[in-house]
Amino acid sequence: MKALTIAGTNLRRMFRDRTSLFFVFVLPLMLILVLGAAFGGPSTPKIGVVGVDSGHFLDALRADRGFRVDTVAREGDLLAAVERGELAAGLVVPPSLSGEVRLVVRQDGAGEQARLLVAAVIAAENGRLASGEFVARVAGTDTADAMSIVDSVAAVTPVVSVSTSSTGDALFPADLGRFSLGASSQLLLFMFLTTMNSSVALIESRRLGMSRRMVATPTSTATIMLGEGLGRVAVALVQGVFIIAGTSLLFGVRWGDPPAAAALTLAFALVAGGAGMLLGSLFRTEQQAGGFGVLTALGLAALGGCMVPLELFGGVMRDVALFTPHAWANQGFAEVASRSGTLPGVLPELGVLSGYAAVLFALGAWRLRAVLTR
Amino acid sequence: MTTDTPEVLSCKGLRKRFDDVTAVDDVSFTIAAGETYGLLGPNGAGKTTIISMVAGILRPDAGDVLVEGVPVSTRTTEPKGRIGYVPQELAVYPDLTGRENLTFFARLQGLSRVAAARRVAHVLGVVGLTDRADDRAEHYSGGMRRRLHIGMGLLHEPILLVLDEPTAGVDPQSRNAIMDNIRELAHSGLAILYTTHYMEEAERLCDRVGVIDAGRLVAEGTRRELVALLGERDRISLSVDGDLGHAEDVARLVPAVLGVAARGRGLELLVHDARQCLPAVLSALAEEDVRVRAVEVDEPNLETVFLHLTGRALRG
Numbered sequence: 001m002k003a004l005t006i007a008g009t010n011l012r013r014m015f016r017d018r019t020s021l022f023f024v025f026v027l028p029l030m031l032i033l034v035l036g037a038a039f040g041g042p043s044t045p046k047i048g049v050v051g052v053d054s055g056h057f058l059d060a061l062r063a064d065r066g067f068r069v070d071t072v073a074r075e076g077d078l079l080a081a082v083e084r085g086e087l088a089a090g091l092v093v094p095p096s097l098s099g100e101v102r103l104v105v106r107q108d109g110a111g112e113q114a115r116l117l118v119a120a121v122i123a124a125e126n127g128r129l130a131s132g133e134f135v136a137r138v139a140g141t142d143t144a145d146a147m148s149i150v151d152s153v154a155a156v157t158p159v160v161s162v163s164t165s166s167t168g169d170a171l172f173p174a175d176l177g178r179f180s181l182g183a184s185s186q187l188l189l190f191m192f193l194t195t196m197n198s199s200v201a202l203i204e205s206r207r208l209g210m211s212r213r214m215v216a217t218p219t220s221t222a223t224i225m226l227g228e229g230l231g232r233v234a235v236a237l238v239q240g241v242f243i244i245a246g247t248s249l250l251f252g253v254r255w256g257d258p259p260a261a262a263a264l265t266l267a268f269a270l271v272a273g274g275a276g277m278l279l280g281s282l283f284r285t286e287q288q289a290g291g292f293g294v295l296t297a298l299g300l301a302a303l304g305g306c307m308v309p310l311e312l313f314g315g316v317m318r319d320v321a322l323f324t325p326h327a328w329a330n331q332g333f334a335e336v337a338s339r340s341g342t343l344p345g346v347l348p349e350l351g352v353l354s355g356y357a358a359v360l361f362a363l364g365a366w367r368l369r370a371v372l373t374r
Numbered sequence: 375m376t377t378d379t380p381e382v383l384s385c386k387g388l389r390k391r392f393d394d395v396t397a398v399d400d401v402s403f404t405i406a407a408g409e410t411y412g413l414l415g416p417n418g419a420g421k422t423t424i425i426s427m428v429a430g431i432l433r434p435d436a437g438d439v440l441v442e443g444v445p446v447s448t449r450t451t452e453p454k455g456r457i458g459y460v461p462q463e464l465a466v467y468p469d470l471t472g473r474e475n476l477t478f479f480a481r482l483q484g485l486s487r488v489a490a491a492r493r494v495a496h497v498l499g500v501v502g503l504t505d506r507a508d509d510r511a512e513h514y515s516g517g518m519r520r521r522l523h524i525g526m527g528l529l530h531e532p533i534l535l536v537l538d539e540p541t542a543g544v545d546p547q548s549r550n551a552i553m554d555n556i557r558e559l560a561h562s563g564l565a566i567l568y569t570t571h572y573m574e575e576a577e578r579l580c581d582r583v584g585v586i587d588a589g590r591l592v593a594e595g596t597r598r599e600l601v602a603l604l605g606e607r608d609r610i611s612l613s614v615d616g617d618l619g620h621a622e623d624v625a626r627l628v629p630a631v632l633g634v635a636a637r638g639r640g641l642e643l644l645v646h647d648a649r650q651c652l653p654a655v656l657s658a659l660a661e662e663d664v665r666v667r668a669v670e671v672d673e674p675n676l677e678t679v680f681l682h683l684t685g686r687a688l689r690g
């Protein structure tokens with residue numbers, strides 16, 4: 001079928017172009033990797049300790065699951081590591097834990113938590129030492145014996161415990177993979193951006209006289225438009241499938257129910273393809289279309305929650321966002337990936353996206369026919 | 375020209391306006407099988423607009439294009455398979471190889487995969503690109519790209535080949551190769567519609583020529599018929615030094631001179647009788663300090679015909 005020949009040539013030409021290969025395949029994965037590493041799920045912060053490498057104090061610190069405790073040989077290394085952000089806090093403990101314990105913390109959440117933890121552990125340690133002193137005085141034993149009496153009593157003393165539970169939806173579910181955060185946003189942003197960019201080929205085709213040449217063959221304008229439209233959709237789909245497969249294999253991103261994720265990807269590819277076709281028929285020069293395309297793609301992505309999550313949008317912005325196909329697709333992917341949604345759960349999103357695609361394709365075909373035969 | 379061969383192309387009353395420009399104004403002509411027909415006219419005369427309507431990529435405001443009696447329009451597909459269209463601008467995908475470019479259009483012409491491969495190999499031979507078939511077109515020389523561009527119109531063995539200024543921007547050697555190519559195609563029985571603003575190409579290649587100016591077909595016929603329009607007239611070519619515009623003005627004022635056109639480094643004059651008026655021309659120029667380096671008296675050519683019909687030069 002001739003439409004497939006045209007679409008296939010579109011794809012072939014995209015694969016020929018090294019720069020577009022970078023933008024289509026390499027950059028999205030790189031961004032997902034970088035964003036995932038920077039903002040992705042919890043990695044355990046560390047506290048560094050200089051001065052002791054065993055003993056009760058260190059065990060008490062290590063009992064907290066929120067931090068990893070590493071011993072560091074020299075004070076200078078400790079300070080440097082805190083400065084670089086490798087450690088949330090650094091602790092300088094004097095020999096035999098007497099006198100002043102010095103604590104350096106980073107000015108961030110993890111540093112503050114480390115400060116609270118160290119203060120609590122030291123308060124408990126002070127209580128233990130005071131009890132030991134008390135036993136030594138009352139029983140007349142030496143300090144070491146007194147301390148072992150204290151520790152064995154403490155081991156069998158019933159203590160008050162705290163149980164914590166949380167309420168409200170977590171902004172980002174904790175069981176989402178480290179890189180899953182924002183992967184679908186990047187997918188949408190890039191699929192749309194690439195398609196808008198590839199529609200410049202439509203204008204190039206006209207500038208080169210290729211479009212006229214195609215119209216001069218026994219091929220109907222409807223077939224040519226179908227082919228060019230399919231070409232745009234194919235470009236979007238190839239990239240979409242690549243990003244989904246790549247991120248799930250390389251970074252363990254979970255995209256959720258495959259049929260539902262596939263349907264959303266296809267629907268969004270159709271929207272992007274329609275928009276690309278319209279763009280390619282509206283502008284005269286590749287520069288105009290390229291500039292406008294990139295602006296539109298980034299603008300819609302920002303409005304549609306691909307840069308800042310929709311959950312953080314205020315009331316009005318949230319309503320505005322719903323005018324973008326990106327917001328609907330983002331909602332759909334969130335439903336599928338985070339809340340285990342399946343096809344029926346994303347039918348509203350699929351419906352809206354199909355509507356967008358239909359309108360954009362109709363407009364694009366109408367404009368393209370006009371510029372092809374004047 | 376009267377002939378028994380059936381018309382391959384027939385254009386009747388073609389008109390096309392763009393906003394306030396009448397690009398084509400009531401143009402009619404026919405081309406018979408095996409005939410090469412040239413549309414000769416300066417830039418902006420309307421040649422490309424006519425060709426575009428013939429190829430079915432531009433809708434005429436009025437008039438018909440028939441190929442073997444079948445109407446061609448932007449909405450028809452079937453008769454387009456009989457036309458091989460080679461547009462004025464170089465239309466090849468630079469990032470595809472010669473073979474890929476040809477195969478793409480062979481498929482759009484409706485050839486099967488196998489038939490396309492066979493025709494592509496054949497056409498690569500015809501345009502002399504077999505050795506470079508699998509290089510990207512962006513690595514071709516200008517002449518090679520032109521040949522590929524022309525080859526793309528030959529894939530489906532059309533009966534009418536439509537070429538819009540196929541030698542534009544090509545070095546003289548490639549130009550000769552292209553013209554030889556076209557002549558061979560004509561000998562094989564193809565009807566050819568050829569536009570150019572080079573008088574020499576029209577004279578060398580075309581059985582009949584339509585002279586086109588400002589959207590109108592102002593004359594039509596064989597070279598001999600067109601030159602006969604001039605009656606008993608001569609053409610004088612002068613090579614001059616200095617300000618050509620000034621020389622042109624001076625020559626125009628000589629009473630026996632019917633038309634003047636600046637051309638290259640000299641002037642073309644249309645006169646009734648060269649022997650009689652040459653002295654007057656030369657003395658007028660000498661009086662105005664225009665140095666004449668060479669004089670040539672010749673039969674009129676198509677350039678002279680154009681000058682006679684429009685009062686203007688075909689090109690500067």
Ligand SMILES: Nc1ncnc2c1ncn2[C@@H]1O[C@H](COP(=O)(O)OP(=O)(O)O)[C@@H](O)[C@H]1O
Nearest residue numbers: 392395397415416417418419420421422423424
């Ligand atoms: N698409 C267009 N829009 C407006 N004017 C045009 C268009 N195409 C051609 N013209 C005008 O029509 C006239 C004929 O152009 P064209 O057919 O390209 O001439 P030629 O091929 O003989 O150089 C010119 O005045 C040109 O400016």
Ligand SMILES: [Mg+2]
Nearest residue numbers: 421422423462
């Ligand atoms: Mg032209």
